[in-house]
Amino acid sequence: MKYATTMIVGAGIALLAAGLFMPGWLTFLLTLAFAKGLVVMGLLLLMRAGLVSFGQGLYYCLGAYCVGIAGDYFETQNALLLLLLAIVVCVALAAVIGLLLCRYRDIFFAMFSMAFSMILYGVLVKSSAFGSSDGFNVKPPLLFGWTPTGESGPFLAYGLAVVALVGVGIFVWRYLRSPMGYAGEAVRENEIRVEYLGASVRRIIYTKYLLAAAMAGLGGGITALAAGHIDPEMAYWTTSGEFVFIALMGGVGHAAGPVIGAVLFELLRTYAFQISPYTWQMILGIALLVIILYLPKGVWSLVERVTKGKPL
Amino acid sequence: MKLVIAMLMDGVIYASWLFVIAAGLTLIYGVMRILNMAHGSFYAIGAYGGASLVGFYLAGGYPPWGAYFMLLGAALIGGTVVGLLIERGLLRMMYGRDEVVMILVTYAILLILEDVIKLIWGVDAYFAYQPYTLLGRTKLAGLSFANYDILLIFVSALICFVLWWGLNRTRKGKLLQAVIHDRDTAAFLGINVTRMFTVTFVIGAVLGALAGALTAPGISVMPGIGVEVIILAFAVVVIGGLGSVGGALLGALIVGLARSAAVHLYPDAELFVIYGVMGLVLAFRPQGLFAIATARKI
Amino acid sequence: MFIPFAKKSALVGLLVASAVAQPVLAxxxxxxxxxxxxxxxxxxxxxxxxxxxxxxxxxxxxxxxxxxxxxxxxxxxxxxxxxxxxxxxxxxxxxxxxxxxxxxxxxxxxxxxxxxxxxxxxxxxxxxxxxxxxxxxxxxxxxxxxxxxxxxxxxxxxTTMDSVAASYYIKDIFPNLNAVSGINQNYSFGHESWADFYGSLKGLQADIDVPTKQFPKIYAGQYGAEISALMVNSADVIHSSFWGGDMEAFLLQGAARGLFEDQTALLTTGESAMYRLSDQIPEGTILGGRGPFGIYAxxxxxxxxxxxxxxxxxxxxxxxxxxxxxxxxxxxxxxxxxxxxxxxxxxxxxxxxxxxxxxxxxxxxxxxxxxxxxxxxxxMEMVYGRYALKDGKPAVTDVRRYAAECVNPSDDMPANEWIEKGMPGAKCN
The missing domain is CATH 3.40.50.2300 (Response regulator)
Structure with missing residues (x-):
């Protein structure tokens, strides 16, 4: 366990060091990818319990707006404070919505969670104070008095994303090996038996929902700080759909799946944009089909096949 | 009085439009357990096909009433070709996968078809308004309604009746119902489930294309129209209970009437209505209004 | 745990290396x-x-x-x-x-x-x-x-000048203006267009009546209920900043139901549809082109x-x-x-x-x-005109041009504030 933790931290430090040598566009792309990876890690917890949320955009967007609004309103640009606020607000909302949602399964869970994110979308589009559908700009972040300027601006957000990823990654990796983590798969397989064993299915799902909301809020907050601009599109169903897309692409068998999925997705999309500006959607669609057909457990299963000596 | 009639008429017209879109979606889900996002593409293909066929036809100087048959023909051809290609060429390799995976598969198909449509028809808008304006209009309580829209109500009712008849009063329909209730037992009893799947998917695709073809005369047919209707159709189907044709009808009526009430009485709420209705229905009936009973896993 | 992460880092490294390689510039x-x-x-x-x-x-x-x-x-x-x-x-x-x-x-x-x-x-x-x-x-x-x-x-x-010029134009064309309705898309551009238009019109005529204002979803495509609402709550002019397919669908559906027979539509982006839908746009419809472009150039x-x-x-x-x-x-x-x-x-x-x-x-x-x-x-200057068929070809009549200084705020004032204050400093002729 400790060994793994050290390794995750090591990988984080390597990523940070690599960030110093990367071209700016890649730093930015990876920041966004890591932020999405955080959201998808939360989604992974739910998906392992058999619940697919088509509404994680709700917390992704809410987290981003918390950072943006609080930054303006409290006139603080302290990144850590803002991100903490984003998480707290998201968890608070999830604590209410979760009570209702954890009664639902399958497609109804998916659609109901989507309905909530679409309602947030509608509210934001209606609020001209926050720039309606155009959104508004977020001030650049600070960290304990360090005001990054020019070139180092994107690096701060990148650093935050890597640190968050390492922290959440360690947590998720451990969580998946804890009784609570395994309970997710038990719920997916057979809820009634889980209840017979004395565990509360509702509580298991509720906890996972809160965790997923916290991670999505964190991801959204980091996106806001990195991109410097937020808009209601973050709560639109296509954004939530993208998270599910990434989860299936990376695979939900391991905490690293979402991260790899997110990086791959972003790279694939940006190169599809470049190579074929007129038909990039087709490239994405074909890539997704190929992965589903040949790598049903996501891209991560490739890594597992190699490390566990299974034939390719 | 004028307001009430306007609200009712608008609601029913909108509902009949929603129902045609949702019918194919719910049928495919009921039989195959696939929530088909590519349904939006079928809709778009129907609309593009209908618009260009009507354009060709009228450019040839034939009698204008034939344009309606062009719309139907476009839906039939487009839906059958695309439905068969997708089901036989792709989906059959994926049967047995998770429902979520199937949603993503159909999402991938949607992405691909979206660009295929663009490659075939380009991004410029297509119009086929002649069938829409040809029928004239009717005055009701001082308000004019397009006769085409009123006709749509009857077409929609006819589709509903045909689906009900086909499912409940024909041998094939009863076999299909057996598949809906229990796929494995049905196969075990000798029903050719694979064939059933193909036929259902093609019928669903034709219905989706028909919805597009019937809508085409009143709109500007352009890229992205398919994506716009998917979520609407999903909401209708979820409200009604997935897989139930009657449910789709009721869902469409509820959404249609609620939306028209909002537009007339409180326009600010228009965007929320559909999700509000969905939330409300799901809060009290977690499986939608007409849920298909499923066995519990013990 | 080490090996997967080593793989992961290697993967990332590879991607980085392949992506950094840049094409040579001529x-x-x-x-x-x-x-x-x-x-x-x-x-x-x-x-x-x-x-x-x-x-x-x-x-x-x-x-x-x-x-x-x-x-x-x-x-x-x-x-x-x-x-x-x-x-x-x-x-x-x-x-x-x-x-x-x-x-x-x-x-x-x-x-x-x-x-x-x-x-x-x-x-x-x-x-x-x-x-x-x-x-x-x-x-x-x-x-x-x-x-x-x-x-x-x-x-x-x-967009400020589209809305401001639109309000001047309808005041010029309709001396007895009583009421305007609005139908705009439910997103920033639609909201801003209506707010600016209504704001500047209010400055020109304080007692203007608004029977209904509709904000359907962007790309909705079906405007039956909205058209009924516009018919039930009749006005002299219907303001719309719809563009592209939405505008064209609204025109088709509204024309088929006779909406524009006793109300005049003001389409701030209507110029872009005048060739494509030349036989569907009712004559007299007010068309804008977001500047002196297209037919107004x-x-x-x-x-x-x-x-x-x-x-x-x-x-x-x-x-x-x-x-x-x-x-x-x-x-x-x-x-x-x-x-x-x-x-x-x-x-x-x-x-x-x-x-x-x-x-x-x-x-x-x-x-x-x-x-x-x-x-x-x-x-730039802003132009509005009314749609008309001349010898069966789409054209515009009643064209009025509004100088840039008339329909745009002076440099230091935000547009909405400028409109709210009654457009101070506007130089119109």
């Missing part, structure tokens, strides 16, 4: 990033006409075949090489793509952006990367009101060349997005060449910036003055 090429919608509902009416116009213009520029003063080859003698990017995907995606254009593809400048959300997000990145960026079409006045930018210019006028050598070449190549008359694209690229060309005249060799970005500030030039739509937003925002 010295005499001017790489121009062009960002417009190539997919979705904004591609047909805006993105692709703008792209077509850019293609046509760049080819002609590279041959040096444009009327003076644009007859120098390329941009300052350098052959222009366009790099197209789809504007789809939202503001964050576009910030990311902007970085890719500059840092991966090494463009010299970027011309683009139709969506106002993108125009709010991209400038901050442009400043960070110190890259000259010309916003050509998006309309929100907020871009230069909330911030001031050094490297960002907008050669297209803001003045008769000058550049415009004659543009209309002629565009309709020959693409089989249709150019609409306002095409005009605005040409205007954007020409502004960039002119500023670069004026800067080059003052230095030896190629001018630096800073040189071009100072030449671009407060630049005045003639585009195919007439005079463009970069006199707002501290010299970064263009203002």
């Amino acid at each position: 010295a005499d090429e001017y790489k121009l990033g062009l960002v417009t919608f190539l997919s979705g509902g904004a591609a047909g009416p805006f993105g692709v006409p703008a792209q077509n116009a850019a293609n046509l213009l760049l080819e002609t520029l590279n041959e040096g075949a444009l009327p003076a003063p644009y007859n120098a080859k390329g941009i300052n003698g350098r052959t222009i090489k366009p790099i197209y990017v789809d504007e789809a995907g939202g503001a964050t995606k576009q910030s990311s793509e902007y970085r890719n254009l500059v840092e991966r593809q090494g463009v010299d400048a970027v011309v683009g952006y139709i969506s106002s959300g993108d125009c709010l997000a991209v400038p901050a990145v442009a400043e960070e990367l110190k890259t000259l960026t010309v916003l050509f079409d998006c309309g929100t006045p907020r871009v230069f009101e909330d911030n001031s930018f050094k490297y960002v210019f907008r050669t297209g006028p803001t 003045p008769d000058n050598a550049l415009n004659r060349w543009f209309r002629d070449a565009y309709s020959k190549r693409f089989g249709t008359q150019p609409t306002y997005p095409a005009y605005k694209m040409v205007q954007g690229i020409l502004g960039l060309k002119l500023a670069t060449e004026q800067a080059a005249a003052k230095v030896s060799g190629q001018p630096t970005t800073e040189d071009v910036v100072s030449a671009f500030e407060y630049l005045e030039y003639e585009g195919p739509g007439g005079k463009v003055s970069m006199n707002m937003g501290k010299g970064h925002q263009a203002s």
Whole structure:
């Protein structure tokens, strides 16, 4: 366990060091990818319990707006404070919505969670104070008095994303090996038996929902700080759909799946944009089909096949 | 009085439009357990096909009433070709996968078809308004309604009746119902489930294309129209209970009437209505209004 | 646990290495990033006409075949090489793509952006990367009101003048105006258009009545209920900033039900539909073109060349997005060449910036003055007219032109504040 933790931290430090040598566009792309990876890690917890949320955009967007609004309103640009606020607000909302949602399964869970994110979308589009559908700009972040300027601006957000990823990654990796983590798969397989064993299915799902909301809020907050601009599109169903897309692409068998999925997705999309500006959607669609057909457990299963000596 | 009639008429017209879109979606889900996002593409293909066929036809100087048959023909051809290609060429390799995976598969198909449509028809808008304006209009309580829209109500009712008849009063329909209730037992009893799947998917695709073809005369047919209707159709189907044709009808009526009430009485709420209705229905009936009973896993 | 992570790092490393490798630049090429919608509902009416116009213009520029003063080859003698990017995907995606254009593809400048959300997000990145960026079409006045930018210019006028001029126009045309209704899309552009229009009209006539205002979802396509609501709550004029397919669907559905028989529609972007739906637009409909573009463009050598070449190549008359694209690229060309005249060799970005500030030039739509937003925002005159068929061909009558100083706020005041205060300092004739 400790060994793994050290390794995750090591990988984080390597990523940070690599960030110093990367071209700016890649730093930015990876920041966004890591932020999405955080959201998808939360989604992974739910998906392992058999619940697919088509509404994680709700917390992704809410987290981003918390950072943006609080930054303006409290006139603080302290990144850590803002991100903490984003998480707290998201968890608070999830604590209410979760009570209702954890009664639902399958497609109804998916659609109901989507309905909530679409309602947030509608509210934001209606609020001209926050720039309606155009959104508004977020001030650049600070960290304990360090005001990054020019070139180092994107690096701060990148650093935050890597640190968050390492922290959440360690947590998720451990969580998946804890009784609570395994309970997710038990719920997916057979809820009634889980209840017979004395565990509360509702509580298991509720906890996972809160965790997923916290991670999505964190991801959204980091996106806001990195991109410097937020808009209601973050709560639109296509954004939530993208998270599910990434989860299936990376695979939900391991905490690293979402991260790899997110990086791959972003790279694939940006190169599809470049190579074929007129038909990039087709490239994405074909890539997704190929992965589903040949790598049903996501891209991560490739890594597992190699490390566990299974034939390719 | 004028307001009430306007609200009712608008609601029913909108509902009949929603129902045609949702019918194919719910049928495919009921039989195959696939929530088909590519349904939006079928809709778009129907609309593009209908618009260009009507354009060709009228450019040839034939009698204008034939344009309606062009719309139907476009839906039939487009839906059958695309439905068969997708089901036989792709989906059959994926049967047995998770429902979520199937949603993503159909999402991938949607992405691909979206660009295929663009490659075939380009991004410029297509119009086929002649069938829409040809029928004239009717005055009701001082308000004019397009006769085409009123006709749509009857077409929609006819589709509903045909689906009900086909499912409940024909041998094939009863076999299909057996598949809906229990796929494995049905196969075990000798029903050719694979064939059933193909036929259902093609019928669903034709219905989706028909919805597009019937809508085409009143709109500007352009890229992205398919994506716009998917979520609407999903909401209708979820409200009604997935897989139930009657449910789709009721869902469409509820959404249609609620939306028209909002537009007339409180326009600010228009965007929320559909999700509000969905939330409300799901809060009290977690499986939608007409849920298909499923066995519990013990 | 170690091995998977080693693999992961190796994977990331590989991706990094492959991505960093950049193409070699040819010295005499001017790489121009062009960002417009190539997919979705904004591609047909805006993105692709703008792209077509850019293609046509760049080819002609590279041959040096444009009327003076644009007859120098390329941009300052350098052959222009366009790099197209789809504007789809939202503001964050576009910030990311902007970085890719500059840092991966090494463009010299970027011309683009139709969506106002993108125009709010991209400038901050442009400043960070110190890259000259010309916003050509998006309309929100907020871009230069909330911030001031050094490297960002907008050669297209803001939407404020569409709404303000619209209110002047209907006051001119309808002396006994009582009521206006509105139907606008439920998003920023729709909200802003209605708020500005209503605000300035209220300033002109305090007792104006609004029977109903509708905000259907963008790309909704079905407007039956909204049309009924507009019929039940009848007004003299129906204001709509619908564009593209939504506007066309609204026109078709409204015309089929006789909505426009006793109410006049005011379509702020209607010009772009007048050729496509020439036999469906009711005569007398008020059409705007977001500036002196399309049918409202003045008769000058550049415009004659543009209309002629565009309709020959693409089989249709150019609409306002095409005009605005040409205007954007020409502004960039002119500023670069004026800067080059003052230095030896190629001018630096800073040189071009100072030449671009407060630049005045003639585009195919007439005079463009970069006199707002501290010299970064263009203002132009605004024109409205009423649709009419002349000898069976689409045309406009009752054309009225409103000077730029009449329909745009003076530099230091945000548009909504200006309208609220009753448009002080407006110089109308």
